[in-house]
Amino acid sequence: MTRTTGLIAALDTQSPQQAQAWAKAVGPSAGAVKLGMEFAYAAGFQAVADVAGTTPLFLDLKLHDIPNTVGAAIRALSYLRPKMLTVHASGGRAMMEAARKARDDAFPANDRPALLAVTVLTSLDDAALAETGVGDGARAQVLRLGKLAMQSGMDGLVCSAHEIAPLRDSLGDAPLLVTPGIRPAGSQAGDQKRVMTPAEARNAGADWIVVGRPITQAENPAAAAAAILAELTA
Numbered sequence: 524m525t526r527t528t529g530l531i532a533a534l535d536t537q538s539p540q541q542a543q544a545w546a547k548a549v550g551p552s553a554g555a556v557k558l559g560m561e562f563a564y565a566a567g568f569q570a571v572a573d574v575a576g577t578t579p580l581f582l583d584l585k586l587h588d589i590p591n592t593v594g595a596a597i598r599a600l601s602y603l604r605p606k607m608l609t610v611h612a613s614g615g616r617a618m619m620e621a622a623r624k625a626r627d628d629a630f631p632a633n634d635r636p637a638l639l640a641v642t643v644l645t646s647l648d649d650a651a652l653a654e655t656g657v658g659d660g661a662r663a664q665v666l667r668l669g670k671l672a673m674q675s676g677m678d679g680l681v682c683s684a685h686e687i688a689p690l691r692d693s694l695g696d697a698p699l700l701v702t703p704g705i706r707p708a709g710s711q712a713g714d715q716k717r718v719m720t721p722a723e724a725r726n727a728g729a730d731w732i733v734v735g736r737p738i739t740q741a742e743n744p745a746a747a748a749a750a751i752l753a754e755l756t757a
């Protein structure tokens with residue numbers, strides 16, 4: 524199957540002006556902008572709507588609560604018309620099924636966001652995961668949660684690019700695989716542990732890569748985003 528890999532720019536800031544400026548800068552290169560809890564908590568949800576404007580919105584709130592609360596949250600945010608939404612797969616089957624039902628009820632059939640289940644955060648390595656009680660490593664846990672998420676009606680998974688090959692072997696082509704933890708060669712990993720370059724993630728079969736600081740902290744964010752897109756399409 525031929526797959527194209529798109530770029531999602533993570534606009535992690537508390538400033539609406541900064542987010543607007545970055546959204547404009549990455550517009551020509553990014554297929555969507557991702558706004559998450561830092562921006563929404565600091566600037567409010569009207570600012571989320573304003574920044575997204577006509578750019579497809581990945582609303583990354585990583586919902587993780589009891590089924591009733593997660594379902595109600597999705598109904599409440601439907602006015603923002605996101606194209607992608609995140610929940611934590613570790614919330615379990617009933618929570619993800621409630622998310623799916625709320626999404627299907629609250630959005631028109633032709634304008635539904637993809638529900639993405641976050642498997643194991645890319646900031647966790649095997650040792651950090653072991654401290655949470657998961658002793659057999661990130662790959663095994665991503666596969667377990669990925670399978671559960673797809674059985675629970677999710678459209679795709681957030682994982683690191685390292686898990687794409689085993690996920691495709693186990694779950695096939697259907698899941699939308701979205702991979703943060705992307706670092707162009709030579710850039711700082713920071714708090715990310717399971718990282719790959721844009722080209723490596725594309726070669727592994729990512730549908731979307733998510734890139735934040737390598738773009739937003741670059742001297743020229745527009746040029747940094749364009750360079751990543753060029754690497755993806757080379």
Ligand SMILES: O=C(O)c1cc(=O)[nH]c(=O)n1[C@@H]1O[C@H](COP(=O)(O)O)[C@@H](O)[C@H]1O
Pocket residue numbers: 533535559583585609641643644645646681682703704705715733734735736737
């Ligand atoms: O759900 C996410 O988007 C996410 C999941 C994950 O496992 N790791 C991860 O880094 N992210 C998000 O992806 C973005 C990565 O940002 P940078 O590390 O700056 O490129 C941040 O906005 C994170 O919140």
